[in-house]
Each structure stands twice: as C-alpha cells, then as structure tokens.
Amino acid sequence: MEDTAAPVSAQEQVASPRRAPSQQRSRERVERMLAAASALIAEQGSDAMRMGEVAERAGVSIGSLYQFFPDKRAIVWALAERYTAESQACISAALAGVSDAEGLQSAFSELVDIYYRLFLAEPVMRDIWSGTQADKALRQLELADSRANAEFLTAVLKRLRPAVDPATLETTAFLVWQMGEAAMRLAISVERQEGDRLVAAYKRMALRELLAE
Amino acid sequence: MEDTAAPVSAQEQVASPRRAPSQQRSRERVERMLAAASALIAEQGSDAMRMGEVAERAGVSIGSLYQFFPDKRAIVWALAERYTAESQACISAALAGVSDAEGLQSAFSELVDIYYRLFLAEPVMRDIWSGTQADKALRQLELADSRANAEFLTAVLKRLRPAVDPATLETTAFLVWQMGEAAMRLAISVERQEGDRLVAAYKRMALRELLAE
DNA sequence: TCAAAATATGAACAATCCTCACATTTGCAA
DNA sequence: TTGCAAATGTGAGGATTGTTCATATTTTGA
Numbered sequence: 001m002e003d004t005a006a007p008v009s010a011q012e013q014v015a016s017p018r019r020a021p022s023q024q025r026s027r028e029r030v031e032r033m034l035a036a037a038s039a040l041i042a043e044q045g046s047d048a049m050r051m052g053e054v055a056e057r058a059g060v061s062i063g064s065l066y067q068f069f070p071d072k073r074a075i076v077w078a079l080a081e082r083y084t085a086e087s088q089a090c091i092s093a094a095l096a097g098v099s100d101a102e103g104l105q106s107a108f109s110e111l112v113d114i115y116y117r118l119f120l121a122e123p124v125m126r127d128i129w130s131g132t133q134a135d136k137a138l139r140q141l142e143l144a145d146s147r148a149n150a151e152f153l154t155a156v157l158k159r160l161r162p163a164v165d166p167a168t169l170e171t172t173a174f175l176v177w178q179m180g181e182a183a184m185r186l187a188i189s190v191e192r193q194e195g196d197r198l199v200a201a202y203k204r205m206a207l208r209e210l211l212a213e
Numbered sequence: 214m215e216d217t218a219a220p221v222s223a224q225e226q227v228a229s230p231r232r233a234p235s236q237q238r239s240r241e242r243v244e245r246m247l248a249a250a251s252a253l254i255a256e257q258g259s260d261a262m263r264m265g266e267v268a269e270r271a272g273v274s275i276g277s278l279y280q281f282f283p284d285k286r287a288i289v290w291a292l293a294e295r296y297t298a299e300s301q302a303c304i305s306a307a308l309a310g311v312s313d314a315e316g317l318q319s320a321f322s323e324l325v326d327i328y329y330r331l332f333l334a335e336p337v338m339r340d341i342w343s344g345t346q347a348d349k350a351l352r353q354l355e356l357a358d359s360r361a362n363a364e365f366l367t368a369v370l371k372r373l374r375p376a377v378d379p380a381t382l383e384t385t386a387f388l389v390w391q392m393g394e395a396a397m398r399l400a401i402s403v404e405r406q407e408g409d410r411l412v413a414a415y416k417r418m419a420l421r422e423l424l425a426e
Numbered sequence: 427t428c429a430a431a432a433t434a435t436g437a438a439c440a441a442t443c444c445t446c447a448c449a450t451t452t453g454c455a456a
Numbered sequence: 457t458t459g460c461a462a463a464t465g466t467g468a469g470g471a472t473t474g475t476t477c478a479t480a481t482t483t484t485g486a
Contacts, residue, residue, distance in 0.1 A: 019463075023452065026464060047347065051443060061466045066444065130346045134260065139402065171407075175396065175414045182395030183388065189352065194384075201381075201388045205422045212421065232432075236483065239433060264474060274435045279475065 018070050030068050032058040037075045042123040046076050046131055077137055080128045084145040095152040101211055104156055109203055116199050119184045150174040176206045231283050243281050245271040250288045255336040259289050259344055290350055293341045297358040308365040312372055314424055325416050332397045363387040389419045
C-alpha cells in the first residue's frame with residue numbers, strides 16, 4: 001500500500017506516456033481511480049467498465065483519469081501488475097525452501113490450492129486474467145509473470161534432478177505453470193464440483209510430470 | 214461446404230434473432246460476408262475488424278449484414294462454428310479405431326501435430342480461439358467443442374483401462390484436451406523454437422497421463 | 427399478374443473512448 | 457510573503473464505430 005508503483009510503468013509498454021503523480025493529492029486520487037475501477041470490474045467485468053463511470057465513482061473528472069492513464073487498458077494493466085507482484089512474492093516464499101520430492105509435493109499442492117481459492121474469491125483477478133488472451137500488453141505481462149514464477153519451480157527441479165538438462169527442466173516448469181493457469185481458468189468457468197475435480201486432476205498430472213524420471 | 218448451417222443457429226445462443234437466408238441470392242451474399250470477415254480477421258484480427266469494412270468488402274450494404282447477423286460477435290461465432298465442425302470430424306476419425314496403448318500414442322501424437330500446424334497456419338482460427346476467454350458465447354462454444362472432442366478420447370481410455378472409474382477417465386480426458394488447447398495458444402505466442410519445445414513437452418506430459426496406471 | 431414475403435439500402439442514431447484548451451492548485455525560489 | 461512555473465483538474469466536444477429503421481427493390485407463389 002505504501003509506495004504503489006506509479007501507473008506510469010504500465011504505459012512504458014502500453015501506450016503514449018502520461019505524467020506520474022508526484023503530489024500527495026494526485027497519488028491519493030490515482031488510488032481512488034484504481035479502487036473505483038476495481039469495484040466496477042468486480043461488478044460487471046472489465047469489458048463493461050466505462051471510463052466515465054470510473055471517473056464518477058472515483059469522484060474525479062474524466063480528464064483527470066486520462067492525466068494518469070493513457071487509455072482504458074492501462075487501468076486494467078495497472079491492477080494486473082499489482083496482482084502479479086503480490087502473488088510472485090507468495091510463490092517465491094512457498095518454493096524457496098523445497099529440497100526434496102516430498103517437499104515439492106506438499107508445497108506445490110498447497111500452492112495450487114491457494115491459487116484456486118484466490119481465483120474463486122477474487123472476481124477482479126479472474127476477469128483480468130481471462131482477458132489476457134485478447135489484450136496484447138496483458139498477455140505479455142502474464143507471460144513474463146509466468147516465466148518468473150516458473151523459474152522458482154525450475155530452481156527446485158534443478159536441485160531435485162541435477163542430471164537432467166536444465167533447458168528441459170525450464171521448459172517443463174514453464175509448461176506446468178501455464179497449464180496450471182489454464183486449469184484454473186477452466187475450473188472457474190464450469191460447475192464448482194467439476195472445477196474441484198479438474199484442479200485435483202491437474203495437480204496429479206503436474207506432480208507426476210515434475211517428479212518423473 | 215454444401216449446406217453451411219445458417220448463421221441463425223448462432224443467434225439462438227447469442228443475441229436477438231435474425232432471418233435465415235432462404236433464397237439462393239441471399240445465401241450467396243451471406244457467404245461473401247463470411248469470406249470478407251474471414252479475410253479481415255486474418256489481416257488485422259477480429260477486434261480490429263470493422264462492420265463497415267466487412268460490408269464493403271463483401272459488396273453489400275451495412276444493413277444487409279445486420280439482416281443476417283444480429284451483431285458483430287455473431288459473425289465471429291459463425292466462423293468459429295465452422296471450424297469446430299470441421300475439426301471435430303477430423304478428431305473423431307483419428308481416434309475412432311484406437312484400441313491399444315501404441316495406437317493411442319501414435320494417434321494422439323499425430324493429432325497434436327496436426328492441431329499445432331493448423332494453429333500456426335490459420336490466423337483466423339488462432340484469432341478466434343484467442344478471443345475465447347473474453348467472449349462468453351465463444352467460450353461456451355469452445356467448451357462444448359472441447360467436451361465433444363474429449364469424449365472421443367474418453368472412449369479410447371475406457372477401452373484401454375476398463376478398471377478405472379469412468380468419471381475419472383472423463384475428467385482426465387477433458388483436462389488433457391483443454392491443456393492441449395492452452396499449450397497451443399501458448400506455443401504460438403512465443404518464439405517458434407520454444408513453441409515447438411513446449412508442444413513436444415505437452416505431448417509427453419499428456420501421454421504420460423493418458424497411459425498411466 | 428400481382429400481392430405478400432424476403433431482401434437491400436444507407437442515412438441517422440447512440441454509445442463510448444479520448445483530446446484539448448483553459449482553469450485551478452501546489453511547490454518553491456527569491 | 458510573493459510570484460511564477462509546474463503539476464493537476466475540468467468537461468464539452470471530436471472522432472470512431474456498432475446498430476437501427478423507414479423505405480425501396482426483388483423474389484416467390486398462387
């Protein structure tokens with residue numbers, strides 16, 4: 001909450017640059033804008049989110065919104081960036097100490113559960129990662145995030161299976177991670193019961209792959 | 214190619230109904246509309262596709278477009294439906310005769326290769342299935358298609374592993390299939406070389422799962 | 427032959443993203 | 457304190473684009 005990386009970082013990769021809020025006042029307003037956007041996304045999805053509505057709910061003018069965000073997607077991007085930063089720390093912590101097969105098994109299993117609960121509970125996160133395929137900038141962010149997360153997994157695998165070609169382990173980790181995200185998206189788009197079964201099946205499949213050979 | 218299911222079938226699930234083309238003339242025009250849309254999607258993606266441009270390129274008025282398609286998404290949907298129908302026949306044929314592990318291995322491997330090549334070669338298909346996450350109707354179509362395809366796989370598994378609980382096999386087949394689609398989408402969004410490696414890794418992972426126990 | 431149904435048309439409407447010229451507030455050096 | 461430059465705030469209006477609808481034309485079938 002303290003620093004809240006300026007939304008400008010998003011624009012560097014997304015659209016024409018905007019000013020970063022430098023004053024206390026504007027920083028608070030940007031927070032309100034993001035909060036309003038978040039609420040609206042939770043209610044109706046990011047596609048139905050209207051810029052005018054975001055401004056109104058944040059108590060600012062439409063012009064102020066565009067002072068800090070170059071376009072609509074940049075707002076979603078800024079929210080997405082926060083989620084990735086948050087979850088990355090959590091994943092790193094969960095996998096850091098793992099050094100044997102049992103450790104990996106329980107750590108990975110728990111990680112999947114946490115992610116699944118997160119997807120079920122956070123409509124905003126769910127919406128954002130769903131739109132990932134359509135929006136190029138979001139897709140890039142997700143890929144970068146996924147690679148970073150996969151690296152933690154790769155590190156564990158390298159310790160567990162030093163004999164295997166590192167490049168192969170990297171590919172495996174990345175694929176397993178991406179499959180996990182896909183499994184989550186699938187799971188939340190079907191009946192809860194079937195979703196649970198699918199996540200459990202993914203867990204088995206992933207662990208079989210991670211611990212194989 | 215012969216009947217080309219009237220685009221109306223899409224609307225039943227998507228938006229307000231439109232007239233189905235009943236005359237030869239209008240059927241040909243609808244074909245031109247779809248062809249124009251397909252070309253535009255291939256060039257710029259379905260998001261950048263403009264209704265006015267579709268009409269112009271098809272040589273019809275904008276009003277005629279809306280005579281047969283209730284909205285923009287319905288056009289994409291109609292194209293998607295054709296792809297699913299086509300590929301489903303191909304998949305059914307590939308898996309129909311499989312009755313042992315080796316057969317499954319080679320059939321599945323070939324199927325993945327075909328799909329991968331298709332994804333690489335068909336920008337329209339690629340674009341449509343990418344937007345799948347964002348568009349609810351498309352997502353439903355993809356899920357239904359995926360379930361249908363997974364059923365062919367389930368049938369094979371039931372023959373190969375009669376001792377296992379059928380419900381488990383269904384879940385496995387559905388998950389493996391969805392993971393495959395996710396792997397394809399991932400593969401085509403990274404460098405070709407890495408994409409190839411990822412698809413190969415998926416193939417190994419999927420076969421390990423399908424032939425396990 | 428002719429009326430009803432089907433089809434064709436495109437100007438106009440409506441929704442919405444985003445810009446811009448101008449007003450206000452804040453930070454800070456003199 | 458004062459004054460000015462930089463930062464911030466505003467909202468009407470430009471621009472794009474999906475969609476409708478009143479009207480005109482063509483086809484069908486009796």
